[in-house]
Amino acid sequence: MARFKENDLPKAKLDANSLQKAIRIFKYSKNHKWKFFVGLIFLLLTSATALAFPKLMGMLVDCVSGKDLNRANEIALMLMLILSLQAIFSFFRISLFVNFTENSLSNIRFALYENLVKLPMSFYAQKRVGELNSRISADISQLQDTFTTTIAEFLRQFILIVGGFVILAQISPKLTFMMLGIVPVVAVAAVIFGRFIRKYGKKTQDKVAESQVIVEETLQGITNVKAFANEWYEISRYKTKIREIVKIAIKGGQYRGYFASFIILCLFGCIVGVVWYGITLTIKGEVDGVGDLISFILYTTFIGASFGGIAEMYAQIQKAVGATERVFELLDEIPEDINSNAASTFEKIDGNVIFKNVGFSYPSRSEIEVLKDVNFEAKKGQKIALVGSSGAGKSTIASLLLRFYNLNKGEILIDGKNIYDYQLENLRGNMSIVPQDVILFGGTIRENIAYGKPTASNEEILQAARQANALNFIESFPEGMETLVGERGIKLSGGQRQRIAIARALLKNPSILILDEATSSLDSESEKLVQEALEVLMEGRTSIIIAHRLSTIRNADQILVIDNGVISEQGTHLELTAMENGIYKNLSNLQFSNS
Structure with missing residues (x-):
């Protein structure tokens, strides 16, 4: 069965209802909730220091025209202090978010597993094991990535965009309007173009996977291929699939070429345009000095990069909200009435x-x-x-x-x-059941027999194995009772598995x-x-x-x-x-x- 990839996870529409469901995750953070909010404070501090950096760089450049070395030294020290503070704030932000996320998700994983185990058979009659595995693995992993980094980065980029525009408007309203008219548009176009190319790359991967299926089927059924003299049929089938891969991959390569040309011409062209217009305004005296121009260029770069990243992060948050909804669907299923102290x-x-x-x-x-x-x-x-x-x-x-x-x-x-x-x-x-197809757990023979009565003594386990006609074959193994049975008991024969199941049932009495x-x-x-x-x-x-x-x-x-x-x-x-x-x-x- 193909495993769920992160890119395959469906997205949820972000509205009040879906966000309200997603916020339920905080219920599982228990006494770790404060770490998320303290992490947000460090996130604000990180963003503030990031916004101060371009301004100070501009001031440092202005020291050249003023030939003020002392001033330059002061600003350089301030820049180093800002960078040091940003490093410290980033460390605490990441540590706190990771701590909050891991503790919350461990609680969710446990609650999910606990609820799944308690759900009635009528639920399992309508669900596939692969789908449930995906909920526990792919969906929880999506939540892990989102709460650890994506939400924090999304908020940081948003603060940088808003704060950047506020500071740019103070430096030069004209230059800000000019930048606002082209940079965000080109950045968003680059994101859409990039996403289209990734989808094309995924098509190529899917076709390669299909070709691998042909190889796998042919080699697994090589006896049939040879018996029916169908070697040429299989070769033709594989050749057709390979040609499809080449066709799609070449087209994908062309689109990547278009994308590279787009980046060089449009994105860097925008930067050239902003710099040219800034220099024009500086020469006219509408922008105060080269330092402000440098600050403007750095803020523009920050904003452009943030526009590019924030769209992808928004998509990741949509996936996380969808994952949250699917996880809570399982948590909301009504379990059987099981009393743990029975x-x-x-x-x-x-x-x-x-x-x-x-x-x-x-x-x-x-x-x-x-x-x-x-x-x-x-x-x-x-x-x-x-x-x-x-x-x-x-x-x-x-x-x-x-x-x-x-x-x-x-x-x-x-x-x-x-x-x-x-x-x-x-x-x-x-009650005890001995089924036709006995599925053992992947531990030792002792553990599988003791499953009927986890508190059983060694003498009781040996007696059950003896009564089940299992002791002879168990003692023939070098490890005896400590022999690992393999996944689903694959290392034992059908008769041996049945006798282990009978020993388990005997032990349960x-x-x-x-x-x-x-x-x-x-x-x-x-x-x-x-x-x-x-x-x-x-x-x-x-x-x-x-x-x-x-x-x-x-x-x-x-x-x-x-x-x-x-x-x-x-x-x-x-x-x-x-x-x-x-x-x-x-x-x-x-x-x-x-x-």
Whole structure:
């Protein structure tokens, strides 16, 4: 997946509403807010010393005509003092803004992550992980850059423009009007032209990226390329893309040439024009001396540069406001009701489960009824198997039991009590799930097993691994329990990952167990080891088993056949195989005749 680039971030329109939302960031600065305002004071002082510099330079030049060496020495010392003060003010300004920003953004990052983790599954069903990652990385980085430097620089440039014009008007109103008529216009034109060229450069980068995709696809699928004898087709495809790159890059080069010519002719031409007009006014006596002319030229340069920079900074602030809005959209999402102290009041349940007239539709597909009047009972310690075609609603039953989604109708009772009357952590704390595709965290085997009970002792972890048939393969690794499993557990086989998941579930010691096709993707040897471990895990626990392989559920107390959201058949393996033209019997005949 392509990563978000800063240039790709959308901009927000700056109005009272968007600015009001952006100001909410100060809520997260907590006791660091003062640093921002003290930083603003140092910003004003930095700007004031910057504005004094051209005036003093002009006064220093005037000492030549007056041949006043003492005066020149005094002004030179004043200039050095001004520069020293500017350096000190800049240091404190930057330090304070960085300190304020980093502390505020760390609070926002934490609040954002905390809220994301607590959001319900219905939220994740409608959001892509890449988009959420972008909010935490690209959007927060945009805020970091803006609050650290952009806002301060924007205000500094604005002060320099306004202050510069005020001082210029005092030196020579005529020269100021002449400068005002051409320099800002040319500076803004240069910014617009420069932005157009950058967009053209981005087009070239995009085309290069597209050509790299062709290279990547060809090399990754080189077996297919060779097998279909399509080398010439791939070469032709790549050649076409390369020609497009050359065409765009040459055109971009021409525009850069135009831009260089524009800068030389117009921007420097403006400076020549202002200097010429200033000299004319000085000769006529309308400007007091060469010193004022030098000051005027320096202020003009300051203003021109500030006009050029302020437009880009305004765009960055727009992006930051947009980023703030997107971050606060996530922070405003309503989390699940999670009590962080639930562990101290943990209530063990027995595991008697009843589904009463349960009906459900996913929020994103409300018109499609996934479950329709589902009724069944699972008594403590029973094994209830769910079978049926993909999309029939088997995994949805497990999701509703875990309260990942809210019911549309009916109710689910555990030990005679509605699941909505349980604290969420207490409810889920009494359940464990072993999915088909186990995703482990990128730490050690010990950490992954202990995820079921973070406070577990070493003996408890070893016992869980032993019961899950995992200890043998764990001890075969040089690092044993401290073996790193890699991202998503990639360094372990499917069977090994399953047994780690079973050990994790054993350590949690749940009352209700959900097995979501836990052995469907394993080879025969791994399946045997995992199935043995699952038998240990299911002992004495209410187990909801979602299965495609009917051989794994022959001994279930009840088998529910789900068809289009309803329970069409219900009974033991023997009862269901005795039903004439039954769905389960047909599935059983198909699977066992092929095995």
